[in-house]
Amino acid sequence: MLTDHELRARLRRFWPGGVRWQAPMAALTTLKVGGPAQALVMPGTRDEVTRLINGCRIEEIPCHIIGGGSNLLVADEGLAGLVIGLGRNFAGIGRIGEDQCGRILVEVEAGCSLAGLLNWCADSALSGLEFAAGIPGTVGGAVVMNAGAWGREIKDVLASLIWLSGGEAVRKARPELDFTYRCLRRPDDAVILSAVFTLAPGDRAAIRKLCREHVAARRSRQPKAYGLAGSFFKNPEGVAAGKLIEAAGLKGIVSGGAMVSERHANFIVNTGNATAADIIRLMELVQARVWEVHRVRLEPEIKIAGGVTEKAAG
Ligand SMILES: Cc1cc2nc3c(=O)[nH]c(=O)nc-3n(C[C@H](O)[C@H](O)[C@H](O)COP(=O)(O)OP(=O)(O)OC[C@H]3O[C@@H](n4cnc5c(N)ncnc54)[C@H](O)[C@@H]3O)c2cc1C
Numbered sequence: 001m002l003t004d005h006e007l008r009a010r011l012r013r014f015w016p017g018g019v020r021w022q023a024p025m026a027a028l029t030t031l032k033v034g035g036p037a038q039a040l041v042m043p044g045t046r047d048e049v050t051r052l053i054n055g056c057r058i059e060e061i062p063c064h065i066i067g068g069g070s071n072l073l074v075a076d077e078g079l080a081g082l083v084i085g086l087g088r089n090f091a092g093i094g095r096i097g098e099d100q101c102g103r104i105l106v107e108v109e110a111g112c113s114l115a116g117l118l119n120w121c122a123d124s125a126l127s128g129l130e131f132a133a134g135i136p137g138t139v140g141g142a143v144v145m146n147a148g149a150w151g152r153e154i155k156d157v158l159a160s161l162i163w164l165s166g167g168e169a170v171r172k173a174r175p176e177l178d179f180t181y182r183c184l185r186r187p188d189d190a191v192i193l194s195a196v197f198t199l200a201p202g203d204r205a206a207i208r209k210l211c212r213e214h215v216a217a218r219r220s221r222q223p224k225a226y227g228l229a230g231s232f233f234k235n236p237e238g239v240a241a242g243k244l245i246e247a248a249g250l251k252g253i254v255s256g257g258a259m260v261s262e263r264h265a266n267f268i269v270n271t272g273n274a275t276a277a278d279i280i281r282l283m284e285l286v287q288a289r290v291w292e293v294h295r296v297r298l299e300p301e302i303k304i305a306g307g308v309t310e311k312a313a314g
Contacts (some may be wrong), residue, residue, distance in 0.1 A: 001080045007039055007061065011082070014055030016042065017048070025074040025306075028085065030136060032227035033276045034074025034306070035082035037064070044089035046109070046169075046193055052084050054167050064305055067190055068113060068137030071145055071229050072184055075307025076276045084191075086111035086140050093120050096196065103198045105159055110140030110192045111145065114147075115281060118211055127202030128157045133211035134218040135230075140192040145301075146179045155179035159198045165190040182301050187299055223261040227270030232283065233298040241298055242266035244292040245286055255282035280304070 001009070004021060011019060023040035026032045042048045056063035062081030065155050066072060076143030097105045104126055108117055117139060121129055131152035135142065142154050143161060160173045165187045178185040222228075233241040245251070245265035252262045260282065261267040268282055287298050290302035 010059040019100050029069035029072050031229050031270055035076050035078025037079045040083045042085040042089050067141030070136035073302050073304045077305040103200050105196050107196045108139045109194050112139045122207045125204045126199040127207050128199040130210040134215040143192050143195050144184050145182050157197045159196040161195040162193045163190040223263040223267050225269035226272045229302045230268045231301050232268045234301045236296050244294050245292050248289045258282045271307040
């Protein structure tokens, strides 16, 4: 691990802008756990993102990308190196044209929140993304996770994207992209810079109404908790992970400040003072018990970053 002094010296070679040191990741994630980022930068333009990513590669600085932090569990040890936060500083939206069928193509920078995008769509009377109303996080996070609800996924409305990989920004059209359930398969170092969505002209009021209905339906189903991410485990083929967890008698079990939600068993929540270690212990306990009872292996949908537990969980 680089010392702060070494990291500062390397960052100075390519980044003249501001840096936050020892930034608490708990404040940047919806689970509200995890230690600090050694250094955090929130770039505002595509050039800045590119400079940061390429600089880290050349200077051999470990680098982590975070969007809205709504699908991310950061280890208590925190994250060594640079965390690049793609958020509201990097959130432009613009119409770029029409396809042959008269549908509107809209390009969105990765840090734009889905909520912000949906508002823009409703104002612009453009339909297609209503299914995503109420999903927290950014466009970049939603593309990487192939976020979805109500039987629709981001891949269904995506026309193309630009990712930065190996120092090159490359546009990939939808047919070139390999999406699976809650996953975009991509090179390990690929950072999504922007995405183009295909939307249809629609009715402003109808778009808003459908979004409101989706948000209300979510509120009635999801747990209320101090901290939570989305569904903790991927649904195994043909069965809901929550049903397996509930049938294994695990609703309400706790590990320190972490608990399997009483309301929806596929949520592990932070009741107020959970550590990342509490959540990981509970995750492993649930996996072991579901295997014993159902002989099904549950795979985490959330991503785990940092510490000895670092793995691409899903
Ligand atoms: C209450 C609640 C409800 C939810 N409901 C749903 C739901 O219905 N459906 C659903 O699919 N999900 C749901 N989620 C999960 C989550 O909101 C989605 O997975 C979301 O798309 C994650 O986006 P994010 O910006 O928060 O990503 P983050 O949590 O910040 O990051 C997730 C992963 O993506 C990577 N990443 C983020 N941005 C980029 C980028 N630009 N380039 C490369 N990698 C990147 C990160 O490194 C990390 O590995 C829910 C979460 C919560 C808290």
